Amino acid sequence: MAKDYYKILGVDKSANEEEIKKAYRKLAHQYHPDKSGGDEKKFKEINEAYQILSSKEKRTQYDRFGRVSDASGGFGGFDFSRGTDGGFDFGFGFDPSNLEDLSNVSDIFDAFFEGLGVKRRKTYHRGADIEVLKEITLEEAFHGMTSAFNFETYMPCSECGGLGHFQKDGFTKCNICDGRGEIRETRQSFFGQFSQVRICAKCHGEGEVPNKLCKSCAGSGRINSKRNVEITIAPGIADGQLIKVVGAGQAGERGAGVGDLYVRIKVKPHHTFKRIGNDMVVKKDLDILAVLVGKKIEIPTLSGGKLQVEIPVGFNLREKLRISGEGMPRFGSHGRGDLYVDFDIKIPKIDSQIRKALEG
Numbered sequence: 001m002a003k004d005y006y007k008i009l010g011v012d013k014s015a016n017e018e019e020i021k022k023a024y025r026k027l028a029h030q031y032h033p034d035k036s037g038g039d040e041k042k043f044k045e046i047n048e049a050y051q052i053l054s055s056k057e058k059r060t061q062y063d064r065f066g067r068v069s070d071a072s073g074g075f076g077g078f079d080f081s082r083g084t085d086g087g088f089d090f091g092f093g094f095d096p097s098n099l100e101d102l103s104n105v106s107d108i109f110d111a112f113f114e115g116l117g118v119k120r121r122k123t124y125h126r127g128a129d130i131e132v133l134k135e136i137t138l139e140e141a142f143h144g145m146t147s148a149f150n151f152e153t154y155m156p157c158s159e160c161g162g163l164g165h166f167q168k169d170g171f172t173k174c175n176i177c178d179g180r181g182e183i184r185e186t187r188q189s190f191f192g193q194f195s196q197v198r199i200c201a202k203c204h205g206e207g208e209v210p211n212k213l214c215k216s217c218a219g220s221g222r223i224n225s226k227r228n229v230e231i232t233i234a235p236g237i238a239d240g241q242l243i244k245v246v247g248a249g250q251a252g253e254r255g256a257g258v259g260d261l262y263v264r265i266k267v268k269p270h271h272t273f274k275r276i277g278n279d280m281v282v283k284k285d286l287d288i289l290a291v292l293v294g295k296k297i298e299i300p301t302l303s304g305g306k307l308q309v310e311i312p313v314g315f316n317l318r319e320k321l322r323i324s325g326e327g328m329p330r331f332g333s334h335g336r337g338d339l340y341v342d343f344d345i346k347i348p349k350i351d352s353q354i355r356k357a358l359e360g
Contacts, residue, residue, distance in 0.1 A: 002066040005049035013063070017054065018173065024050040125204075127154060127222075127250035127259035131242075134263050136233065138270040142302050142328060144235035148228065154251045155225040156258075157217035164221035164254040165210030172211055174203035181207040204254065222251040231263055236278065236331035239267040273302055278337030279327045286317065286343040299341055301326055309341070317343050 006013050009023045024046060033040040052058045058068045132151055156162030173179040177200035186195045199205040213219035229248050237243075242262050249259025267275070274281045280302060290297065291311055299307040307323065315321065320340040327337025 003045075003049070005052050005062065008045055008049040009053065011053075015053075018179075020050065020053050021179075024054070125253035126257040127252040129259040129262060130249040131262040131264055133266055134231075134233075135266045135268055136237075137268050138273060138275065139302060140233070141237050141239075141265075141267050142235060144237075144329075145233050146230060147233060148230040150226045150228045152224065153227050153249070154222040155227055156251045157214060157221055157223050159216040160214035160221065162221045162251060162255050164214055164217060164219040166212045166214065167210075169210065169212035171208040174200060174207055174209050176200055176202045177207065179207040181205040219254075221254040221256075229261060233265065234331060236329035237265055237267075238331065239265065239275075241265045241331075270302075272300065275328060277328075278330050279340060280337065281320065281340045281342055283342045283344055286345050288345055288347060291317070297341075299323065299339070301339065302328075317345055 006015070009020060009027065011019055011023050015023075027046045028043065028050075029035075031039045031042045031046060033043055052062050052068055061068050130151070130153055132149075134147065134149070136145070136147075157164070160166060174181070177183050181200055181203060182197050182205060183200050184195055184197050186193060188194075200207075203209050210219075214221070217223050227248065229245060231243055231245060233243070242264055245261040245263065247258045248261035251258050272282060282300065284297065284299060286297065294310070296308045296310045299309050301307060307326065309321070309323065311317075311321065320342050323339040323341065325336050326339035329336050
């Protein structure tokens with residue numbers, strides 16, 4: 001009794017080429033022998049049905065006579081034994097000189113490898129990452145801040161939702177790669193014949209092209225526009241530090257992923273304070289007489305306040321005076337660094353009375 005290939009693939013006799021291919025791929029993936037619950041016999045039967053129904057010539061012959069004369073070789077599975085001509089017999093019963101047969105067998109190999117978890121390659125034009133420079137003052141680095149700014153980059157096209165086409169208008173199989181998404185090129189060189197596979201430039205590896213492209217973005221899915229971003233700068237951030245904003249970079253092509261934004265912080269030099277890590281250094285003119293009489297010294301702080309500091313007895317004025325906990329906040333942690341006072345000693349004019357008092 002002749003096999004009902006349409007029933008094997010679960011399609012109607014009026015099914016078109018795409019419907020047959022879709023049904024075949026689904027079943028081949030389901031019954032692949034190397035998968036859990038696979039069925040080698042059923043897998044061979046599915047391959048045989050697809051080999052017949054995917055060929056216009058063989059399908060016509062099958063529809064008229066209920067069988068195909070050159071299909072007697074059957075689908076004995078993937079028999080990689082050597083043939084009588086020194087080549088390999090794959091057991092598919094196809095004519096290597098027939099380009100249509102070669103295309104069908106290529107589909108079978110696609111399904112075979114898909115069953116092993118190997119997927120067909122597709123292009124993926126993720127948007128590029130972007131780095132921008134943000135200048136802040138030392139006071140802003142001390143207190144922390146929220147900053148909003150904008151910059152020019154590729155943004156998803158609002159007309160097509162970033163896809164570059166309109167899904168409601170459907171798709172058509174790519175006529176360049178015949179729906180495979182890739183093109184095999186063979187070149188002859190001095191060392192022999194070389195083959196390479198490249199992504200189809202027309203369908204970008206999808207195997208199908210949209211029926212209606214978006215005119216606003218010319219099918220790319222993105223347009224040049226301004227992106228508005230708000231970032232939070234935590235207290236204690238360092239000069240040159242990067243802040244990463246996920247998904248705020250360049251939009252990808254045709255709905256692909258969006259790149260990230262990296263904001264590099266530039267802390268401007270300060271006229272009074274010098275930062276060294278989490279510590280601060282401030283210069284202070286020092287009147288030696290004020291020290292001698294035990295007068296407290298007024299020291300400015302970055303927070304805007306004033307500290308009244310008494311210089312310890314026996315302190316070496318050539319060294320920096322350390323004031324604990326008055327430096328920069330520790331970024332991402334607790335506490336603060338220290339403030340160091342670098343004294344610039346000033347010798348005042350001494351009148352006769354002061355001189356006598358000092359000498360006496």
